Amino acid sequence: MKFVIDDACYAYDTIFGDFGEISALPGRSIDKAAVKEADVLIVRSRTKVNQALLEGSKVKFVGSTVAGLDHVDQNYLQDNGITFFSAQGCNSMAVAEFVISAIVNLADELNFDYTKKTLGIIGVGNVGSRLAAKAELMGIKTLLNDPPRQDSEDLLNFVDLDTALSADIVTFHTPLTFDGEHPSYQLLNEANFHNITNQTILFNAARGGVINENVWEKTQTKVNIIDCWENEPNINQNLQKDAYWATPHIAGHSVDAKFMGSFMVYEALCDFTGYKQDESIVNLIAPGILKVKKDNLKDTLNEIYDFKQDTVAIKNIGNFEDYRRNYPIRYEWHHFDSTTVLPIV
The missing domain is CATH 3.40.50.720 (NAD(P)-binding Rossmann-like Domain)
Structure with missing residues (x-):
């Protein structure tokens, strides 16, 4: 063949x-x-x-x-x-770890207790389900939104989109779809962006186009973490400049x-x-037991992999595609023997 x-x-x-x-x-x-x-x-x-x-x-x-x-x-x-x-679900753990790493770093740098925050997860498939399990293990209250799943499974603990968007931390994990009963293209748009306030921590680790970037760049949030962009690799440089982490679609690149x-x-x-x-x-993947001896979760996660380096790497967006193709080695948390307990589920 x-x-x-x-x-x-x-x-x-x-x-x-x-x-x-x-x-x-x-x-x-x-x-x-x-x-x-x-x-x-x-x-x-x-x-x-x-x-x-x-x-x-x-x-x-x-x-x-x-x-x-x-x-x-x-x-x-x-x-x-x-x-x-x-290969549906192949990167779900990696993306969930990316989001948790960001939350832990932000909690330390902005001096808040993440167990007192709500996490709105929009799209509760492979990634969203893993993220929800980790968040709940860490004591973070989740607001789950996934209309296709709710329609087929009648999940009473799920919430509507406006409720999920009102969370302290909002993260998207939907596929990008343009038709059907629940299209995700510009799911966050001019009509519902009012749910996002200047205290919202907002993630896009789903697909470029799920959030209307023209509205987003004009909306004041507390923090933006953006891994997925419209028009990659020609990304929105206004959003890139203001993001806490602006990464080149690598959340799932473990x-x-x-x-x-x-x-x-x-x-x-x-x-x-x-x-x-x-x-x-x-x-084929057999790195052996990797040890991390840090006494707190933030330092532990950053020693395992520091996502800030990904942001620095694409300050010149001309590096976007080359960096993705030659991404540094990053192993998922289950490979590590850690002094600090990791949220592995």
């Missing part, structure tokens, strides 16, 4: 090398000519997978090693008999998450082809 793979996919040569011939390219460079003779296409978020890319090609399987779906025209794939798999994205696609491809899995691949 012939593969075209985004060269940012984790350990693609080790994980997929036994299947056949691999052509690895930067995601933005994968074009119609590159995929014409390919049987399998494996991408991250920077390749638009649609008719313009695939028409006339031999591709029969598309795997996406990231959780987002807005870069893939699933209707086109289905209509043309192309099997599609997306080593564990990137491995899991590739591994989940590998499992799906084995099912598709009937190929017997190599049992050693599941153990």
Whole structure:
């Protein structure tokens, strides 16, 4: 088989090398000519997978090693008999750790007790559920909003959007959708931005476009933490300048998450082809026991990974894409033997 793979996919040569011939390219460079003779296409978020890319090609399987779906025209794939798999949930722990790290840092720097704050989580899927579990373990009251889940599961503890937006800390974890009963595009917009006050800590670690950035840059908040932007990599520099953390869409970029994205696609491809899995691949991430000897949670989390370095790295937004592609090694918390108890759930 012939593969075209985004060269940012984790350990693609080790994980997929036994299947056949691999052509690895930067995601933005994968074009119609590159995929014409390919049987399998494996991408991250920077390749638009649609008719313009695939028409006339031999591709029969598309795997996406990231959780987002807005870069893939699933209707086109289905209509043309192309099997599609997306690694939903692969980065959920990494994103939840990003949000908790920010809250712990802010609590220390702004001198507040996070157990006295409310956390509005908008989108309670893979990421939002993990974040809610960590927050509750830390004694933070959560206000959960997810209309699709509430409609299908009748969850009595969920709240409406205005209530979630009224929380002290508001964080978005929805996919980016434009249609259906509950589209998330500009979910926070001119009509409901009044819920956000000058005391709100506001996150976007979901997708660019979930929050109307034109309104956001004119709205005074207490703090903004922005990892996902409209028009990446040409991000809103007014929001970037004023953000506490302005990071280049890397909240989910832990080593564990990137491995899991590739591994989940590998499992799906084995099912598709009937190929017997190599049992050693599941153990590819093995850093051993990593020790952190700090006597408080903030210092512990920052020794594990300090997200401020990501903000500094893209002060020149020309570094946005290169930094994402060459992101520093960052392991998730469960790898660490820590003096301070970590909120691992």
